[in-house]
Amino acid sequence: MKALAFAEHGGLDKLRYQDVADPKIGDGDVLVRVRAAALNHLDLFVREGLPGLTLPMPFWTGCDIAGDVAEVGAAVRDVKVGERVAVNPNLYDGRCEYCLRGEHSLCVRYGILGEHTHGGLAEYVKVEARHVIRLPEAIRYEDAAAFVLVNMTAWRMLVTQARLRAGEDLLILGVGGGVSSTAVQIGKLCGARVWVTSSSDEKLERARALGADECINYAKQDWVKVIGEKTGRRGVDVVLENVGAATWKGAIRTVAKGGRIVTCGATSGPIAETDIRLVFWKQLSIIGSTMSNDAEFNAVMGQLFAGRLRAIVDTVMPLREGVEAQRRLAEGKQFGKIVLTS
Amino acid sequence: MASDLYDLGDKPPLGEVPKHMYAFAVRQNRFGQPRDAWKREVLPTPTIGPDEVLVYVMASGINYNNVWAALGQPLDVIAERLKMGEPEDFHAGGSDCSGIVWATGKDVKNVKVGDEVIVHSGWWRPDDPWVLSGKDPMLAESTRIWGYQTNYGSYCQFARAQGHQCIAKPKKLTWEAAGCFLLCASTAYRMLMGWEPHTVEAGDVVLVWGATGGLGSLALEIIRAQGGRAVAVVSDDAKKKFCMEHAAVGVINRSQFDHWGVMPDTKDGKAYGNWAKGARAFGKAIWDALGERTSPRIVFEHPGEATLPTSEFVCATGGMIVICAGTTGYNVTLDLRYHWMRQKRFQGSHLSNDQQALAVTKLVDAGKVDPCLSQTYRFDELPECHQLMLDNKHPYGNMAVLVNAPRTGLGAS
Numbered sequence: 001m002k003a004l005a006f007a008e009h010g011g012l013d014k015l016r017y018q019d020v021a022d023p024k025i026g027d028g029d030v031l032v033r034v035r036a037a038a039l040n041h042l043d044l045f046v047r048e049g050l051p052g053l054t055l056p057m058p059f060w061t062g063c064d065i066a067g068d069v070a071e072v073g074a075a076v077r078d079v080k081v082g083e084r085v086a087v088n089p090n091l092y093d094g095r096c097e098y099c100l101r102g103e104h105s106l107c108v109r110y111g112i113l114g115e116h117t118h119g120g121l122a123e124y125v126k127v128e129a130r131h132v133i134r135l136p137e138a139i140r141y142e143d144a145a146a147f148v149l150v151n152m153t154a155w156r157m158l159v160t161q162a163r164l165r166a167g168e169d170l171l172i173l174g175v176g177g178g179v180s181s182t183a184v185q186i187g188k189l190c191g192a193r194v195w196v197t198s199s200s201d202e203k204l205e206r207a208r209a210l211g212a213d214e215c216i217n218y219a220k221q222d223w224v225k226v227i228g229e230k231t232g233r234r235g236v237d238v239v240l241e242n243v244g245a246a247t248w249k250g251a252i253r254t255v256a257k258g259g260r261i262v263t264c265g266a267t268s269g270p271i272a273e274t275d276i277r278l279v280f281w282k283q284l285s286i287i288g289s290t291m292s293n294d295a296e297f298n299a300v301m302g303q304l305f306a307g308r309l310r311a312i313v314d315t316v317m318p319l320r321e322g323v324e325a326q327r328r329l330a331e332g333k334q335f336g337k338i339v340l341t342s
Numbered sequence: 343m344a345s346d347l348y349d350l351g352d353k354p355p356l357g358e359v360p361k362h363m364y365a366f367a368v369r370q371n372r373f374g375q376p377r378d379a380w381k382r383e384v385l386p387t388p389t390i391g392p393d394e395v396l397v398y399v400m401a402s403g404i405n406y407n408n409v410w411a412a413l414g415q416p417l418d419v420i421a422e423r424l425k426m427g428e429p430e431d432f433h434a435g436g437s438d439c440s441g442i443v444w445a446t447g448k449d450v451k452n453v454k455v456g457d458e459v460i461v462h463s464g465w466w467r468p469d470d471p472w473v474l475s476g477k478d479p480m481l482a483e484s485t486r487i488w489g490y491q492t493n494y495g496s497y498c499q500f501a502r503a504q505g506h507q508c509i510a511k512p513k514k515l516t517w518e519a520a521g522c523f524l525l526c527a528s529t530a531y532r533m534l535m536g537w538e539p540h541t542v543e544a545g546d547v548v549l550v551w552g553a554t555g556g557l558g559s560l561a562l563e564i565i566r567a568q569g570g571r572a573v574a575v576v577s578d579d580a581k582k583k584f585c586m587e588h589a590a591v592g593v594i595n596r597s598q599f600d601h602w603g604v605m606p607d608t609k610d611g612k613a614y615g616n617w618a619k620g621a622r623a624f625g626k627a628i629w630d631a632l633g634e635r636t637s638p639r640i641v642f643e644h645p646g647e648a649t650l651p652t653s654e655f656v657c658a659t660g661g662m663i664v665i666c667a668g669t670t671g672y673n674v675t676l677d678l679r680y681h682w683m684r685q686k687r688f689q690g691s692h693l694s695n696d697q698q699a700l701a702v703t704k705l706v707d708a709g710k711v712d713p714c715l716s717q718t719y720r721f722d723e724l725p726e727c728h729q730l731m732l733d734n735k736h737p738y739g740n741m742a743v744l745v746n747a748p749r750t751g752l753g754a755s
Contacts, residue, residue: 020539072429076606105685106659106660106684106685108659158617168443234719257481258478258481259619263678264682265682266682267679268607270677270678270679271607271608271675271676271677271678272675272676272677272678273674273675274663274673274674274675274676274688275672275673275674276647276650276668276674278671279665280665280666280667280690281669281690281692282690283480283687283689283690283691283692285687285688285689285690286681286686286688286689287687287688288677288680288682288683288684288685288686288687289682289685290682290683290685306580342742
């Protein structure tokens with residue numbers, strides 16, 4: 001089959017649309033004919049190489065996947081060949097103390113399909129049968145693929161971790177990213193007033209179209225000051241933070257007493273200088289979050305299927321043009337997801 | 343005929359309030375070393391509002407906040423109050439007490455004159471909309487620490503408090519034991535039991551920094567009462583015995599490590615490597631102290647700057663670091679990678695609400711939490727007690743001073 005693969009870690013020059021061996025499925029697996037796979041920064045990080053991550057070469061990434069079931073293992077009963085599905089990319093052992101309480105993304109052996117095993121930037125992918133979810137007729141492959149990873153992440157951050165409530169103020173820093181942009185619509189679904197920042201007026205307009213109430217261009221205005229003034233110095237209840245070092249101090253200042261800052265990444269650097277007086281005087285919760293458990297995955301997919309949330313697609317390109325697609329992602333020009341089809 | 347001023351321990355008839363009283367106070371021109379800043383004075387006895395009570399103080403606890411009040415730093419509490427329109431140009435502090443209700447305002451329903459009480463130090467405006475809406479008052483705009491940010495605390499013969507602050511005194515405790523513990527205990531209780539889902543459950547491992555202090559010792563006691571397992575951290579071997587007596591399952595002497603303070607730049611490979619080596623060795627020391635490879639689900643923090651990067655590192659996946667102070671400094675570097683990959687939580691906590699103060703007092707009343715009274719002092723030794731605290735020479739646990747109680751050992755029944 002064809003895959004967007006690399007034989008060694010490195011830059012875009014290592015990536016090639018090439019022939020690789022077909023995956024072989026086990027008794028409990030299904031083989032999915034990939035119709036659409038969306039890109040994430042994770043695809044770039046893995047290609048460049050992550051400390052401690054040793055992969056079977058050639059390797060191909062891709063953790064946001066939708067397609068058709070092409071083959072099922074001997075022990076699989078409830079999935080049938082020909083069904084349209086999306087893939088839950090969680091990999092976990094199902095036995096550790098965290099799995100036993102349903103906290104799959106805390107699993108001591110946690111991994112992500114497409115990061116730790118061969119992924120969906122290929123014509124076929126092997127998936128455990130319990131990790132495919134049937135797509136309703138109305139849901140397109142491109143939308144399903146674009147939806148999965150960022151929404152399971154943002155849903156856990158806002159609904160489970162930050163416990164966002166109707167009437168609260170939610171601030172999303174750097175609204176161009178995949179998690180941040182979809183967080184706008186999840187915030188609205190929760191009934192919050194949503195504040196967003198970006199250095200691009202165009203991205204702010206896109207966020208407004210998704211329902212953002214207050215848009216601040218941080219290149220033109222001091223966002224901490226604006227929020228302070230507009231909330232009567234109270235601040236916001238919840239901050240969704242994945243910028244890190246560059247915005248951290250502002251986030252701590254901007255969040256209200258008893259507020260929550262939930263973080264899933266740090267695109268500007270992970271070392272966060274924190275004045276802890278503000279943490280204990282304001283009794284803040286600073287919560288780390290990654291991916292989601294299966295229940296959260298199912299819950300957020302349900303929102304897509306019911307039409308209450310939608311996929312945010314930047315561009316759709318053929319898989320064979322994947323090098324260009326990854327270049328676009330690396331340059332940060334997109335708003336929403338870049339989807340590759342095959 | 344009623345006297346204008348009674349000697350300490352010389353009781354006026356129940357309910358009769360003299361015009362003046364003895365109190366220890368700080369004035370702005372005395373800001374500095376606690377032994378000089380705190381002076382015994384004769385002050386007018388305060389009048390009370392409809393929601394307030396006057397408590398005839400039997401014994402008072404000593405807390406670090408009134409070391410700050412003496413220093414005038416980091417906050418000049420007198421200037422703050424003058425700015426808000428209060429008339430007094432002195433600070434008569436004290437945030438922990440046992441005593442007898444001597445007068446009540448017309449709206450006070452939960453206590454009456456003659457009741458023996460202890461007083462918790464959460465103070466808020468009764469008309470604060472946040473409080474009226476039923477939300478946690480410790481997050482209200484008007485919330486203050488009684489006897490630090492408010493005047494006429496427990497270093498007065500008659501302390502002024504809000505009715506809701508009063509809790510029935512645990513009957514088995516002497517005045518000094520009842521008066522010494524609640525600020526630390528309620529703060530520790532909120533930290534350990536107030537932040538769902540990260541509350542101490544049976545078998546949980548909790549790392550407690552500064553375990554021989556007032557706060558740390560009460561944390562050890564509360565963890566035991568909840569069935570948790572405390573690993574205590576101290577700064578010298580002499581303190582180990584105290585921790586084991588207060589139910590720690592293991593003790594670590596942190597002076598055997600040297601990676602404390604601000605975490606080095608992750609790009610400086612050598613410095614960061616040394617730091618990580620120290621943090622890993624400390625994590626192993628926790629396992630050794632426990633006798634198993636389990637990392638703490640809750641880390642009980644108050645040193646702050648010196649220890650927080652290590653706390654973040656050793657906290658279990660999905661666990662919580664909870665903090666209420668920064669006694670070694672306030673500037674902390676967090677490595678967010680541990681935070682999100684291991685889905686940890688960093689939680690600020692401050693004092694407690696009525697429910698939490700009551701809950702921990704019940705544990706004391708039931709004999710499940712020891713108030714950790716260290717030593718009892720005379721009223722006139724009060725400045726020296728604060729000096730001991732500033733110089734870090736105070737005895738392990740919580741100090742008490744007698745106010746109207748004539749000697750130690752009274753008040754228990």
